[in-house]
Amino acid sequence: MRVLGVDPGLTRCGVGVVDGTAGRPLAMVGVGVVRTPADAEIGRRLVLIEQGLEAWLDEYRPEVVAVERVFSQHNVRTVMGTAQASAVAILCAARRGLPVHLHTPSEVKAAVTGSGRADKAQVGAMVTRLLRLDAPPKPADAADALALAICHIWRGTAANRLQQAVAAHKSARTQEPVT
Amino acid sequence: MRVLGVDPGLTRCGVGVVDGTAGRPLAMVGVGVVRTPADAEIGRRLVLIEQGLEAWLDEYRPEVVAVERVFSQHNVRTVMGTAQASAVAILCAARRGLPVHLHTPSEVKAAVTGSGRADKAQVGAMVTRLLRLDAPPKPADAADALALAICHIWRGTAANRLQQAVAAHKSARTQEPVT
Structure with missing residues (x-):
């Protein structure tokens, strides 16, 4: 499974592509950041993010995209930009x-x-280890995007296994002879 | 000036097109709502909104788009959808x-x-009067979109006049003979 992780942001939108399945070593395929100028108008910034992400999707052809879920508990202005x-x-x-x-x-x-509750340094350190990199990806948004992709590969596969187990169980039950 | 007003929302995205300039009667050109099913996935809903708005832009060719600015003081879940x-x-x-x-x-x-601090009924009543409609547009999101377009025509023109006045003043000053 190839996953594109996106850590959304207007100024820096982290992107990371990881290949892998649960239980096997993961492989980083690409990592980077889509940036937009802080002094540009919001419309221009969203167009630049769209163009940047389209380029990543074109180049790496992921099968799944994992995006960080935005909460509004933090700074209002930042959260709106992140949501957009x-x-x-x-x-x-x-x-x-x-x-x-x-x-x-x-x-x-x-x-x-x-x-x-791990901090950014801990996430960066684990991403570096799990993907066997020489150093933590910079900036932190890039590392977070890789962490999102890894999270999806592991959680996604676990969820799939559960679904398969449930499906197998149901299938086995319906195949029981009705005597 | 032709303005497309957009009252953003995931379930109902109000759209209204108004022609006008400040000081002249306004004319409604179109009004409606782009809807998406509440039980659809967020990605599907955003694609439907994009397709719906593109159809409005194609049909009415506005010169300006006015969108309601989103604040996060209300319900967190709703605000995220509105921001998206x-x-x-x-x-x-x-x-x-x-x-x-x-x-x-x-x-x-x-x-x-x-x-x-006017309520929805008051906004609907004034939109009906200003655009010389037979009844307030329904749902409220559609009326709000028209109100946004009207607001932009009036404020935009006022802002333009102020800018022009400032520019004229500056220009007059720089043209003063330096004696």
Whole structure:
């Protein structure tokens, strides 16, 4: 499974592509950041994010896109920008018919570090280890995007296994002879 | 000036097209709502909003798009959806090179009723009167979209006049003989 992780933001939108399935070593395929100038108008910034993400989708052809779920508990202004950038990411993926999955920051941290309260340094360190990189990807938005992709591969596969197990169980039950 | 007003929302995205300039009677050109099913995935909903707004832009060819500015003081879940829908509206307009202007709900209410605290019924009544309609447009999101367009025509023109006056003043000053 190839996953594009997107850590949405207007100024820096982190993107990371990871290949993998649960239980096997993961492989980083690409990582980077789509940037837009802070002094540009909001419309221009959203167009630049769309163009940047389209280029990533064209080049890496992911099967799934994982986007960080935005909460509004923090700074209002920042959250609006994050929500708008995430909308563009979700739109770009859905327009291509790609499945989009949202994961909360806690889910992502818990997936890669074991703790939903891990700090950025810990997430960066685990991403570096899990993908066998020489150094943590910079900026943190890029590392977070890779963590999102890893989170999705592990959680997605676990969810799939559960669904398969349930389906197998149901199938077995319906195949029981009705005597 | 032809303005497309957009009252963003995931379930109902109000759209209204108004022709006019300040000081002259306004004319409604079109009004409606882009709807998406509440049980659809977020990606699907954003794609439907994009397609709906593109159809309005294609049909009515506005010169300017006015979108309600989203604040996060209300229900968190609703605000996120509104921010995402507004991002799609801003993106659709900016991609065509159309100027996008954001107006707060208070600005819109104050523009059409004289009070920033007017209720929906009052806004609907004034939109009906200003556009010489037989009845208030339904649902309220459609009336709000028309109010946004009217607000933009009046404020935009006022802002233009102020800019022109300032420019004329500056120009007159620089043209004064330096004696």
